[in-house]
Amino acid sequence: MTILEDAKTGLSKEIKKAADKEDLRPEKVSKLISKGKLVIPHNNRGNSDIVPVGQGASTKVNANIGSSPENVSLEKEIRKARIADEYSDTLMDLSTGGNLDSIRENILNNVNIPVGTVPIYQAVKEIERPEYMKKEDIFKVIEKHARDGVDFVTLHSAITMNVLENLNEEDRVMDIVSRGGAIMAAWMIRNNKENPLYSEFDKILEIAHEYDLTISIGDSLRSGCIRDANDRLMIQEYLEIGRLVQKSRKKGVQTIVEGPGHIPIDKIRTNIKLIKEATDEAPLYVLGPLVSDRGVGYDHITSAIGSAIAGYHGADFLCYVTPKEHLSIPAPEDVKKGIIASKISADAIDLANRNENSKEKNQKMAKARNNLNWEKQFDLAILDQEELGKKLEEDKVCKSEYCSMCGNFCSLKLTEEYLEDL
Amino acid sequence: MTILEDAKTGLSKEIKKAADKEDLRPEKVSKLISKGKLVIPHNNRGNSDIVPVGQGASTKVNANIGSSPENVSLEKEIRKARIADEYSDTLMDLSTGGNLDSIRENILNNVNIPVGTVPIYQAVKEIERPEYMKKEDIFKVIEKHARDGVDFVTLHSAITMNVLENLNEEDRVMDIVSRGGAIMAAWMIRNNKENPLYSEFDKILEIAHEYDLTISIGDSLRSGCIRDANDRLMIQEYLEIGRLVQKSRKKGVQTIVEGPGHIPIDKIRTNIKLIKEATDEAPLYVLGPLVSDRGVGYDHITSAIGSAIAGYHGADFLCYVTPKEHLSIPAPEDVKKGIIASKISADAIDLANRNENSKEKNQKMAKARNNLNWEKQFDLAILDQEELGKKLEEDKVCKSEYCSMCGNFCSLKLTEEYLEDL
Numbered sequence: 001m002t003i004l005e006d007a008k009t010g011l012s013k014e015i016k017k018a019a020d021k022e023d024l025r026p027e028k029v030s031k032l033i034s035k036g037k038l039v040i041p042h043n044n045r046g047n048s049d050i051v052p053v054g055q056g057a058s059t060k061v062n063a064n065i066g067s068s069p070e071n072v073s074l075e076k077e078i079r080k081a082r083i084a085d086e087y088s089d090t091l092m093d094l095s096t097g098g099n100l101d102s103i104r105e106n107i108l109n110n111v112n113i114p115v116g117t118v119p120i121y122q123a124v125k126e127i128e129r130p131e132y133m134k135k136e137d138i139f140k141v142i143e144k145h146a147r148d149g150v151d152f153v154t155l156h157s158a159i160t161m162n163v164l165e166n167l168n169e170e171d172r173v174m175d176i177v178s179r180g181g182a183i184m185a186a187w188m189i190r191n192n193k194e195n196p197l198y199s200e201f202d203k204i205l206e207i208a209h210e211y212d213l214t215i216s217i218g219d220s221l222r223s224g225c226i227r228d229a230n231d232r233l234m235i236q237e238y239l240e241i242g243r244l245v246q247k248s249r250k251k252g253v254q255t256i257v258e259g260p261g262h263i264p265i266d267k268i269r270t271n272i273k274l275i276k277e278a279t280d281e282a283p284l285y286v287l288g289p290l291v292s293d294r295g296v297g298y299d300h301i302t303s304a305i306g307s308a309i310a311g312y313h314g315a316d317f318l319c320y321v322t323p324k325e326h327l328s329i330p331a332p333e334d335v336k337k338g339i340i341a342s343k344i345s346a347d348a349i350d351l352a353n354r355n356e357n358s359k360e361k362n363q364k365m366a367k368a369r370n371n372l373n374w375e376k377q378f379d380l381a382i383l384d385q386e387e388l389g390k391k392l393e394e395d396k397v398c399k400s401e402y403c404s405m406c407g408n409f410c411s412l413k414l415t416e417e418y419l420e421d422l
Numbered sequence: 423m424t425i426l427e428d429a430k431t432g433l434s435k436e437i438k439k440a441a442d443k444e445d446l447r448p449e450k451v452s453k454l455i456s457k458g459k460l461v462i463p464h465n466n467r468g469n470s471d472i473v474p475v476g477q478g479a480s481t482k483v484n485a486n487i488g489s490s491p492e493n494v495s496l497e498k499e500i501r502k503a504r505i506a507d508e509y510s511d512t513l514m515d516l517s518t519g520g521n522l523d524s525i526r527e528n529i530l531n532n533v534n535i536p537v538g539t540v541p542i543y544q545a546v547k548e549i550e551r552p553e554y555m556k557k558e559d560i561f562k563v564i565e566k567h568a569r570d571g572v573d574f575v576t577l578h579s580a581i582t583m584n585v586l587e588n589l590n591e592e593d594r595v596m597d598i599v600s601r602g603g604a605i606m607a608a609w610m611i612r613n614n615k616e617n618p619l620y621s622e623f624d625k626i627l628e629i630a631h632e633y634d635l636t637i638s639i640g641d642s643l644r645s646g647c648i649r650d651a652n653d654r655l656m657i658q659e660y661l662e663i664g665r666l667v668q669k670s671r672k673k674g675v676q677t678i679v680e681g682p683g684h685i686p687i688d689k690i691r692t693n694i695k696l697i698k699e700a701t702d703e704a705p706l707y708v709l710g711p712l713v714s715d716r717g718v719g720y721d722h723i724t725s726a727i728g729s730a731i732a733g734y735h736g737a738d739f740l741c742y743v744t745p746k747e748h749l750s751i752p753a754p755e756d757v758k759k760g761i762i763a764s765k766i767s768a769d770a771i772d773l774a775n776r777n778e779n780s781k782e783k784n785q786k787m788a789k790a791r792n793n794l795n796w797e798k799q800f801d802l803a804i805l806d807q808e809e810l811g812k813k814l815e816e817d818k819v820c821k822s823e824y825c826s827m828c829g830n831f832c833s834l835k836l837t838e839e840y841l842e843d844l
Binding site for chain 1: 490491492493518519543546552586587589590595596597598599600601603604605607608611612646647648649650686687688713714715716717718719720722723724726727728730731734748749762763766767769770771773774775776781783784785787788789791792799800802803804806809810828829830831832833834836837839840841843844
């Protein structure tokens with residue numbers, strides 16, 4: 001029985017833990033999971049955290065780590081994984097360089113948070129050119145990842161021949177910016193055959209069902225720039241994604257869906273509402289969206305803006321973006337910066353959605369600030385208390401009475417002194 | 423004749439320059455200025471940039487600099503001013519420590535962008551305790567700043583006795599977080615008299631009219647935490663702000679109004695629409711809003727999220743927030759980080775508002791990215807091309823063929839190779 005199947009019949013231990021974590025009634029969690037609107041990623045390695053993603057749950061953050069052919073360091077990936085484990089809710093190992101099995105194994109051994117992968121990266125790495133991939137090899141890699149203890153896999157199943165054929169008709173500036181999507185398109189074009197991740201989706205569902213693996217359906221045609229946002233290709237793919245979600249749910253396989261990309265602020269709401277409609281409210285995982293193409297070097301900020309707006313309109317799961325986006329593989333310090341920016345978005349979303357836990361923490365922070373209690377403020381900060389403490393030391397700025405920003409003109413101090421006479 | 427009065431009768435040279443800068447018809451600029459929906463800050467020093475703020479214009483960014491009693495360094499303030507002059511649209515000198523006249527003079531001599539101040543800071547500094555300020559001294563400081571060549575002054579005119587009396591009735595966590603607002607409240611409480619910036623607003627308008635100084639009406643009761651957002655006090659003050667705007671316009675004085683503060687995402691739209699209604703669409707200058715109280719150490723990001731949403735709903739002018747917000751006076755590097763975050767917001771807002779100039783730059787960026795043209799991407803980046811160039815060098819990541827993020831699995835490279843066979 002998978003978690004989804006369990007949810008239809010009663011309250012499993014995962015459901016109870018999830019309800020406890022999110023401060024929800026277990027019956028509600030069970031109902032949401034049974035309808036596919038909430039998932040609890042599950043793995044074969046046993047010891048990972050319960051991280052509910054979707055409706056009713058607090059907003060979650062994912063950190064992408066992993067090597068590339070020109071940037072392989074097991075030690076660095078382990079460091080990144082540990083940072084993600086400490087600060088993020090989940091991580092994805094997107095390695096494409098070095099010994100992928102070893103990197104994945106090491107990451108899995110170093111974290112408790114759920115781990116996702118993109119099996120196609122390993123499938124293509126072993127044969128170098130996309131068109132040489134064999135269907136069976138793709139399925140083997142998916143199964144290997146599930147067996148190794150991965151919680152969720154991204155599969156670019158929704159880029160079908162039908163979708164691809166429309167690509168030439170559309171006047172896109174950036175055709176395909178999804179790495180996995182480009183690999184599948186290359187395979188389809190050279191072999192002149194339907195995407196096997198689509199045509200043999202039932203086979204994939206069997207594997208996923210066996211290991212109770214969560215599927216994350218990738219959006220290969222996500223907009224890679226503002227100009228291409230919400231175009232017909234993207235929307236057509238959303239409809240395909242929706243059909244695959246329906247199949248997954250019937251099979252009892254937990255499924256989430258992936259969103260954009262680069263979207264201007266005025267188009268985010270439509271985008272999010274549309275994919276939520278098309279997928280009958282599957283948990284939505286967004287990469288950004290980035291609200292400008294021109295934030296290069298600071299795309300953790302461009303993304304924090306977009307993801308906060310997307311989350312307010314319904315996105316459940318924020319894939320972080322680091323300052324190195326569009327430039328290179330993030331270093332460990334970039335991983336931290338990316339997680340912090342996304343965590344800020346996530347808290348802002350939870351506040352907007354009236355999450356009680358978030359409201360309470362923010363009120364405590366406001367009180368600590370009003371009382372000029374610096375230590376407590378650092379404890380309640382979204383993250384990186386250690387660095388904040390260091391800033392405090394370096395700048396010698398925060399005194400019990402007031403801070404150096406306003407000095408003796410501190411509004412809080414003035415207010416305390418004078419307002420009692422009001 | 424002030425710029426506002428000029429706009430009622432014809433097309434002054436400032437209006438023509440503003441139209442040119444914003445790619446608008448001069449007649450439209452003239453109409454917007456005459457109605458008070460757009461302002462062109464003007465000064466007595468002669469040589470500053472034309473920076474239109476308000477309806478029809480692109481979104482502008484302000485950087486707050488200035489000393490505090492515990493943090494006085496003329497050299498640092500000049501450095502900050504130069505950074506602001508290079509990257510920001512305007513700056514405010516909020517100095518409260520050291521020789522304020524000398525700091526202001528040096529800042530004015532080092533920049534071409536419009537400069538704002540808060541005269542009350544100097545008025546109170548000279549006598550140390552708020553309640554000892556004399557009305558005449560306040561007006562003298564305002565006039566001195568205007569004469570020295572300041573473009574706009576923030577005046578906390580809308581915290582009236584009526585507003586203040588309601589403070590005890592409301593259950594605020596943070597009563598007054600505005601420094602200028604707290605100073606005026608202290609004066610009013612101890613002297614048991616109406617706020618002179620309100621009761622003698624006509625006198626202020628005379629000075630402003632003489633120097634064609636732009637007034638920025640401060641929001642003393644802005645919410646200092648999520649919990650206090652959009653409460654009755656804040657809204658009552660907005661109504662007072664609106665009445666003062668009406669007076670200013672009648673007198674031919676350009677006026678902008680200040681907004682919050684800390685506001686959760688779900689309340690930003692209401693806040694912005696309300697203040698725009700209450701002020702008959704005066705140009706709106708927002709400090710943040712911060713969408714979580716818990717971003718301490720990273721409030722340039724918390725603020726970038728809020729200001730992007732506020733700008734999408736109508737805010738015109740973004741006061742940056744630095745990573746040092748709530749902690750201490752920003753160092754020069756914090757000033758840069760704050761400006762970058764706000765500039766990203768501003769570009770996202772302009773894109774959402776279909777600003778042609780912003781759309782064009784973003785499309786060029788998308789094309790440069792698609793062509794893997796790194797130099798051009800750095801040229802088109804929102805800012806800090808120099809630092810981006812350095813990153814390129816350090817990481818040895820960007821090759822003409824692809825970047826090290828995906829290496830040979832670069833989606834752009836794959837797409838280029840395979841899609842021609844589609």
